[in-house]
Amino acid sequence: MRDIQLRTNLLAFQRGWRQSRDARFAEYKGPDGLSGEAEFNALRRRLAAAKDGVIHDQAGVFARFKAAAESNGAVVHEATSADDATHYILSLCERTGSTILVKTKSMVSEEIFLNHYLEARGIRAVETDLGEWIVQLRHETPSHMVMPAIHLSRKQVGETFSEATGREVSGEDVGEQVGLARTELRKDFLAARVGMTGANALVAETGTAMIITNEGNEAMVTTLPDVHVVLVGYEKLVATFEDAMTQLRLLPRSATGQPITSYVTFISGPDRAGRELHYVFVDNGRSAMRSDPDFVDALRCIRCAACASVCPPYQVVGGHVFGHIYSGAIGLVNTPFHHGLKHAAGPQSLCVSCNACQTVCPVDIPLPRQILDVRRRVVEANGLSPLKRAILFVWGRPRLFRALARAVAVLGRPVTRDGFLRLPMPARHRWRTPPAPRLRPARQRLKTVIEPAETGPLANSGAKGITVAYFIQCLTDPLAPEQAESAVKLLSACGARVVVPEAQHCCGLPFIDSGDARGAKRLARQTILTLESTAADYVVSAANSCVAAIVHDYPHLFRDEPQWKVRAERLRDRVLDLASFLVNVARLPAGALAGPSSDVVTYHPFCQSLNVLNADRAARRLLTEVCGLELRELPEANVCCGFGGSTSFDAPEVARGIVERKLSNIDSTGADLLVTDNPGCILHLQGAAHASGRRLRVRHLAEIMVTRLAPRSPGSD
Amino acid sequence: MQVEPPDTSQLIDRFRQGATQAGATVEAVPDDLAAVAAVGAMARRLEAARVTSTPEGAHFAPAGALVGGTAREVADAELGVSVGRLAVAETGSVLLGSNDPQSRMVGMLARTHVVVVTAGDLVATLDDAAATVRTLARPGPDQLRYMGFVTGPSRTADIERVLTIGVQGPRALHVVLIVGD
Numbered sequence: 001m002r003d004i005q006l007r008t009n010l011l012a013f014q015r016g017w018r019q020s021r022d023a024r025f026a027e028y029k030g031p032d033g034l035s036g037e038a039e040f041n042a043l044r045r046r047l048a049a050a051k052d053g054v055i056h057d058q059a060g061v062f063a064r065f066k067a068a069a070e071s072n073g074a075v076v077h078e079a080t081s082a083d084d085a086t087h088y089i090l091s092l093c094e095r096t097g098s099t100i101l102v103k104t105k106s107m108v109s110e111e112i113f114l115n116h117y118l119e120a121r122g123i124r125a126v127e128t129d130l131g132e133w134i135v136q137l138r139h140e141t142p143s144h145m146v147m148p149a150i151h152l153s154r155k156q157v158g159e160t161f162s163e164a165t166g167r168e169v170s171g172e173d174v175g176e177q178v179g180l181a182r183t184e185l186r187k188d189f190l191a192a193r194v195g196m197t198g199a200n201a202l203v204a205e206t207g208t209a210m211i212i213t214n215e216g217n218e219a220m221v222t223t224l225p226d227v228h229v230v231l232v233g234y235e236k237l238v239a240t241f242e243d244a245m246t247q248l249r250l251l252p253r254s255a256t257g258q259p260i261t262s263y264v265t266f267i268s269g270p271d272r273a274g275r276e277l278h279y280v281f282v283d284n285g286r287s288a289m290r291s292d293p294d295f296v297d298a299l300r301c302i303r304c305a306a307c308a309s310v311c312p313p314y315q316v317v318g319g320h321v322f323g324h325i326y327s328g329a330i331g332l333v334n335t336p337f338h339h340g341l342k343h344a345a346g347p348q349s350l351c352v353s354c355n356a357c358q359t360v361c362p363v364d365i366p367l368p369r370q371i372l373d374v375r376r377r378v379v380e381a382n383g384l385s386p387l388k389r390a391i392l393f394v395w396g397r398p399r400l401f402r403a404l405a406r407a408v409a410v411l412g413r414p415v416t417r418d419g420f421l422r423l424p425m426p427a428r429h430r431w432r433t434p435p436a437p438r439l440r441p442a443r444q445r446l447k448t449v450i451e452p453a454e455t456g457p458l459a460n461s462g463a464k465g466i467t468v469a470y471f472i473q474c475l476t477d478p479l480a481p482e483q484a485e486s487a488v489k490l491l492s493a494c495g496a497r498v499v500v501p502e503a504q505h506c507c508g509l510p511f512i513d514s515g516d517a518r519g520a521k522r523l524a525r526q527t528i529l530t531l532e533s534t535a536a537d538y539v540v541s542a543a544n545s546c547v548a549a550i551v552h553d554y555p556h557l558f559r560d561e562p563q564w565k566v567r568a569e570r571l572r573d574r575v576l577d578l579a580s581f582l583v584n585v586a587r588l589p590a591g592a593l594a595g596p597s598s599d600v601v602t603y604h605p606f607c608q609s610l611n612v613l614n615a616d617r618a619a620r621r622l623l624t625e626v627c628g629l630e631l632r633e634l635p636e637a638n639v640c641c642g643f644g645g646s647t648s649f650d651a652p653e654v655a656r657g658i659v660e661r662k663l664s665n666i667d668s669t670g671a672d673l674l675v676t677d678n679p680g681c682i683l684h685l686q687g688a689a690h691a692s693g694r695r696l697r698v699r700h701l702a703e704i705m706v707t708r709l710a711p712r713s714p715g716s717d
Numbered sequence: 718m719q720v721e722p723p724d725t726s727q728l729i730d731r732f733r734q735g736a737t738q739a740g741a742t743v744e745a746v747p748d749d750l751a752a753v754a755a756v757g758a759m760a761r762r763l764e765a766a767r768v769t770s771t772p773e774g775a776h777f778a779p780a781g782a783l784v785g786g787t788a789r790e791v792a793d794a795e796l797g798v799s800v801g802r803l804a805v806a807e808t809g810s811v812l813l814g815s816n817d818p819q820s821r822m823v824g825m826l827a828r829t830h831v832v833v834v835t836a837g838d839l840v841a842t843l844d845d846a847a848a849t850v851r852t853l854a855r856p857g858p859d860q861l862r863y864m865g866f867v868t869g870p871s872r873t874a875d876i877e878r879v880l881t882i883g884v885q886g887p888r889a890l891h892v893v894l895i896v897g898d
C-alpha cells in the first residue's frame with residue numbers, strides 16, 4: 001500500500017516538474033536571443049565549461065576564494081575528513097554555548113551525517129527547510145535533493161505534524177501545514193546562537209557565497225544567530241559572478257521549475273564586529289573523483305536534482321532506494337566516492353539506461369555512461385551472479401544462443417499461441433507474457449544479398465545505387481524476425497542493395513548493460529570486424545539499441561585500446577538507424593506511402609532514439625509525412641517503456657512499474673496501434689500489454705511502412 | 718546576434734511581468750511624495766498596527782514606524798518598509814542589502830514587505846545586476862557583506878508541489894517603483 005502511495009505521489013511530482021521545467025526554458029529568452037532548448041543547451045555548455053575550469057584549477061580557484069573570504073573577515077577551514085568537519089561545527093556550538101543549531105537544507109551535512117553526530121553530543125540540529133523539517137520529524141532522510149519530502153502525501157504530512165505537536169493538524173489543508181512551520185520553527189530561530197547553511201556557489205573573485213532559497217529560512221539562519229557557518233563541498237567554487245549568474249539561470253528552472261527563487265543571497269563576510277562567518281570545506285572523496293577520468297565530470301553537479309525528477313525508475317522506487325544519501329542518477333555516480341562502492345551496488349542496478357537524466361542535466365554530466373562505469377566496477381568487485389554468468393555465457397556464443405533459441409521454439413511449440421509462450425509464470429513475472437522464439441529466425445528468412453527493387457513507389461529514392469549492410473540484432477533474429485524482414489524489404493524497395501553479413505550476432509550491449517566489459521569488448525570486436533568486412537556504404541538496423549551501442553558506447557568501451565577506438569569511430573560514421581537512413585539518405589518524399597488507415601495510432605520513441613540518436617524526428621516524419629498517418633499524441637512520450645535491458649531481469653518490479661505508466665499513457669490516447677522504433681521496447685510492451693489483457697498491437701515502424709508498399713485495400717496494419 | 722538595448726518603459730514592463738509572475742505586486746508612482754503616499758495607503762489597507770522600517774525606508778514609511786527594532790519587536794509586524802538598491806527587469810527582482818542585521822530583519826519578519834525602488838536603478842539583466850553586486854562586495858570601507866535578490870514573497874512547494882505563499886519570510890511583497898514623470 002505504501003508503495004502505491006509513493007508511486008502516486010512521485011508520478012504527480014514528475015509530471016508537474018516536467019511541465020514547469022520545460023515551460024520555464026521555453027519562455028526564457030536569453031541575452032543572445034535564443035530560447036527554449038537551444039538556450040538551455042547554450043547555457044549548459046557555458047556552465048559546464050565554467051565548472052570544468054574550476055575542476056582543473058581547483059587549487060588556484062580555492063586559493064583566490066580563501067584569500068578574498070579571509071580579507072572579508074571570514075574564517076576558512078579545510079576539513080581533513082568528515083569527522084573533522086562535524087567536529088569543527090560542534091566546537092562552534094560549544095564555544096557559543098548553543099545547544100541548538102538551526103540549518104537550512106544542506107546535502108553535504110547529510111553526506112557527513114552531521115545531525116546524527118551533533119545529536120549524540122547534546123546539540124539539537126534543527127532543520128528549517130520545510131521539506132527537511134518534515135523528514136526530520138519522521139526520522140527519515142531526504143528522498144530528493146531539492147524536494148526532500150516529495151515522496152509524502154499531505155495526509156502523511158498531517159499525520160507527522162499531529163504526532164509531533166500533539167495537536168490535530170489538517171491532512172488536507174497544505175496552507176495550514178505550512179503555517180505550522182512558521183510558528184514552530186520561530187522559537188528555534190530566535191534561540192539559536194549558531195546557524196548553518198550550505199551554498200549553491202562560492203564566487204572566488206570576491207569571496208562571496210551565493211545561497212538560493214524560497215522560504216525565507218535562510219535569512220533567519222544567517223541573520224538571527226551571531227555565528228554563521230557555511231558547509232560546502234569544494235565543487236561549489238565558481239570563478240566569477242558571470243558564472244554564478246549562468247548557474248542562477250539554470251538552477252531554479254531545473255530544480256523547481258521557477259525562473260528564479262524568492263531569495264538569492266550574497267554573503268561575503270561577517271556583517272558586523274562581534275559576528276562570525278566560517279566556511280567548512282569538505283572533500284570526502286571529491287579528490288578521488290577528480291583524479292578519475294571516468295568520473296571527474298560529475299564534479300560539475302549543481303545539485304538541481306533534475307536527474308531524479310526525470311528518472312523513470314526513481315518514480316517507481318523513490319529516492320531512498322534509488323540512491324544512498326544522494327539520490328537520483330548523480331547519487332548512483334558519487335556514492336562510490338563519498339560512501340563506498342557497496343552502497344552504490346544496489347541503486348545502480350535499478351538504472352534502465354534511458355539517458356533522460358543527461359538530457360536535463362544543466363551541466364551535461366554524462367551520467368548514463370558513468371552509471372554503467374559504476375556497474376562495471378561493481379561487477380569487477382563482486383562478480384556476476386551465477387545465473388547472469390550462465391546467461392551471458394550462452395548469449396556470447398552465437399551457435400549456442402541459436403541452438404537454445406531453436407530448442408525453446410521447438411519445445412515451446414505446444415504452448416505457443418499468437419507468438420507468446422503460454423507458460424505458468426512466477427508471480428514476480430506474471431505481468432508480462434514471454435515471447436516465443438520462431439522456428440525460422442530472421443537469418444533463415446533473409447538472403448545474404450538482396451538486390452534493389454527496380455520498380456515500386458520508393459525505387460528512385462536517394463538510396464538508389466547504395467549498398468547497405470543490415471544488422472539484425474541477436475534478439476530480433478529469433479523473437480521478431482518480421483521486423484528485420486520488413487526493414488530489409490524497405491531498404492531494397494528504396495533501391496538499395498542489401499547485404500546481410502552472416503557472421504553477425506550481438507553488438508555486445510547486453511554485456512555493457514550487465515557490467516561485463518570483457519564480454520562486451522569481445523562481441524564488439526566481432527561486430528566491428530563483421531561490419532568492416534562488408535563493402536557497404538552504410539550499416540543500417542531497425543534495432544536502434546544496437547545502433548546506439550555502436551555509435552555511442554563503443555568509443556568509450558575501447559577508450560584504453562586506441563586502435564579499436566579508432567576502428568569504432570570509423571565504423572560509427574557509417575552506421576544509421578533505419579528511420580534516419582530513410583529520411584536523410586533515401587530522402588523519402590511526403591506521401592510516398594500514403595493510404596487509408598482505420599487504425600488509431602500513437603507513437604512511442606525508443607528512449608535512445610530520442611535522447612542519444614536524435615532519430616525520433618525522422619521516425620515521426622516517416623509516419624506522418626511519408627505514410628500520411630495521423631498520430632495521437634502520447635503523453636509522457638519522452639519517458640522510457642521500462643525494458644532497460646538488464647534491469648528488466650534484475651529488477652522486474654521496476655520494469656513493471658515503468659511499463660504500467662507507459663501503458664496507462666497509451667490507454668489515454670485511445671490508440672489500438674502503437675508504433676515504435678526498437679525491438680526491445682516492442683517485446684516489452686507486447687508482453688506487458690498481453691498479460692494485462694489489452695487489445696493493443698505494437699509494431700515496428702518498419703512493419704507499418706512495409707505493409708504500405710504493396711497497393712492494398714483500406715484496413716488495419 | 719545584436720539585440721537592441723531596451724528602453725526604460727520596456728524594462729519597466731519586463732520588470733513588472735517578472736515580479737508579478739513571482740507573486741509580487743508592483744505599483745508605479747511619479748515621485749518620492751507619491752511613494753510615501755503609496756506606502757501609507759498600504760499600511761491603512763492592511764490596518765497595520767505595527768509598521769517597521771529600515772533606516773533608509775523611514776523616508777517612505779508612515780510616522781511612528783519602528784526603526785532598528787529587535788527580532789521579537791519586528792516579528793510579524795504587518796508591514797515592513799525597505800529601499801531597494803536596484804531592480805532587475807529580467808527576473809522582476811529587487812536588490813536589497815545591509816551590514817546591519819537588524820535592518821535586514823524588517824524584510825525578513827514582517828508579514829508584508831514593501832520595497833521602494835527607483836526606475837533609474839532598474840537594470841536589464843542579471844549580469845548587469847551582478848556587476849553591481851560584485852562592486853558592492855569588493856573589500857573596502859563600504860563593502861556590503863550581505864545582500865540579495867528578492868523576487869516575490871516567500872514560498873514553498875515542498876508538500877505535494879502545492880504552492881503556498883508565505884512561509885518563514887513575508888507572505889506578500891509589494892514593489893513601489895518611482896518612475897518619474
